[in-house]
Amino acid sequence: MLCVYIAENLKKGLLNRKEYNKGVDLWSDDAYRFACSCCDDAECCKDAVQEAFAKLWEHREEVRWEKGKAFLLSVVHNHLVSRLRYDKVRSIRGNTIEEALAPDVSFDLKEAINRAMSTLPQVQRECVQLRDVEGYSYKEIANILNISDQQVQVYIFRARVALKRQLKEYHI
Amino acid sequence: MITDDNYELYFLQYLEGTLRPKERKEVEAFMAQHPDLAEELTLYAEAPIIEKDASVVYANKESLKHQSSMSFRIGSTPWRWSAAAVVLVAVGAIFALRNSNVEPVVPQLAVTRPAVKVLPIRENVMAEEPIAVKPQTVLSSPDIAKVIEQETIEEHLEPVVEEETLQTFAPEPLLAEVTEKDDLESALYRELELLLSMPDACVAEAKSAEDDGIFATTANYYNPSTEQMVNVVVKGYEAKLAYDRIMEKTESFREALSVIFS
Numbered sequence: 001m002l003c004v005y006i007a008e009n010l011k012k013g014l015l016n017r018k019e020y021n022k023g024v025d026l027w028s029d030d031a032y033r034f035a036c037s038c039c040d041d042a043e044c045c046k047d048a049v050q051e052a053f054a055k056l057w058e059h060r061e062e063v064r065w066e067k068g069k070a071f072l073l074s075v076v077h078n079h080l081v082s083r084l085r086y087d088k089v090r091s092i093r094g095n096t097i098e099e100a101l102a103p104d105v106s107f108d109l110k111e112a113i114n115r116a117m118s119t120l121p122q123v124q125r126e127c128v129q130l131r132d133v134e135g136y137s138y139k140e141i142a143n144i145l146n147i148s149d150q151q152v153q154v155y156i157f158r159a160r161v162a163l164k165r166q167l168k169e170y171h172i
Numbered sequence: 173m174i175t176d177d178n179y180e181l182y183f184l185q186y187l188e189g190t191l192r193p194k195e196r197k198e199v200e201a202f203m204a205q206h207p208d209l210a211e212e213l214t215l216y217a218e219a220p221i222i223e224k225d226a227s228v229v230y231a232n233k234e235s236l237k238h239q240s241s242m243s244f245r246i247g248s249t250p251w252r253w254s255a256a257a258v259v260l261v262a263v264g265a266i267f268a269l270r271n272s273n274v275e276p277v278v279p280q281l282a283v284t285r286p287a288v289k290v291l292p293i294r295e296n297v298m299a300e301e302p303i304a305v306k307p308q309t310v311l312s313s314p315d316i317a318k319v320i321e322q323e324t325i326e327e328h329l330e331p332v333v334e335e336e337t338l339q340t341f342a343p344e345p346l347l348a349e350v351t352e353k354d355d356l357e358s359a360l361y362r363e364l365e366l367l368l369s370m371p372d373a374c375v376a377e378a379k380s381a382e383d384d385g386i387f388a389t390t391a392n393y394y395n396p397s398t399e400q401m402v403n404v405v406v407k408g409y410e411a412k413l414a415y416d417r418i419m420e421k422t423e424s425f426r427e428a429l430s431v432i433f434s
Contacts, residue, residue: 021237032230046230053236113220132222150181157180160219161212167220 015060015068024053027069030134035076037129038122039083048079073134074144077126084122116166124159127152174202176209183213 015023031052035045052075056063063071117125123145130141138156142149174182179202185191186199203210230236 017238024233024236028230028233028236029228033225033228036225036228049230050236057238109220110223113222117222128222133224153184154180157184157212157216161215164215164219168215 015056015063015065017060019065019068020057020060023056023065023068023072027072028053030069031072031076033133034073034126034129035080037117037133038080038125040118044080044083048076048083051079052076069134070136070140070144073130074146077145080122112167112170113163116163119166120159120162123147124155124162127155128159128163131156174198176206179206179209180212183209183216187213187217 028049031049032045035048036042039045039048049072052072055075056068056072059071117128120128126145127141130136130144131138136144138149138152141152145152179199182191182195182199182202186196191199203213
């Protein structure tokens, strides 16, 4: 009976403590980066990451190793969405297009992209971040954000078009 | 059909080349009719790819990690206990296996240690018949056998099945000081190796159980050098592997014992 129990768990690929701790090393930066791409409040981002790992630990016997990072990002997303609703603002990041386009600020391409990204709706930023930085497929992004993969494609399309429009304002 | 409401999806798939030829022609016709929207195709294609910002890191990773717990709980659910296996290996068996041509035991040490016994394996875990052990046969030293006989051998040789009996058998255990383990060389594992390497160690008790999804293995043994019972507990994933290892070793002992005492 015990052998069966052990074999079943190994077959499922569930997380043990060692794997969880390894996941902390591998995924905490990505989870934090994902949060920071949508939120300027560092404490809020840290809270999101802490909550994500707390839930991962809580559900470690249900989460497969290869799904661990997506699980974390999903929790981070939910945390940020909750925060967004709580704040009742359009963007947690808080930049308006006018602020982003402030003419007296000098910046390089990276900064320009960051500023342009900050004006996008949160879900669009998340989609682009998950697509470009994390390399997820549309379907995987849809699962993380709990939306349809067609919505993901539309959000990414809109985000890139808006991004390029703003960069053109900088003559970039 | 492409409309103002769904053109973005078609545009994206058009650029990614995932549309069928018929749909591609529809997109091209739509662009011809809506040049303002067609511009978005160009904007999309020229938009930069967002790069990973390696400067953003989560500083306090250690605070997110979990260390192995030394606490141990066993549920009272009968099936859990039925899953638990109790294995007692007499050092006499080890003694007999390892010391058929090894130096004799120091008599003074034998006097101070508890009696040796072998408990039968739980029948629901190990199907074979319980092993009856005659200490006089196991121990090569007549002095030790004499000491054991004085401690009512018959009582010790009675089959022990009930958990309460097992719990009263061992003296109050000393919880071993064990720190974080990185791999299978866990506390239990090391202590088990130590136990098996000691020709005059006395009793080993190993049992394993699951409670609320947490798997735990515990082992007791008598360390003659310190004259104390040592109780080592490993919890979590390592416990499963440690238990497996114990069972493997136990099986080899059982085979050896069956040869010796048959």
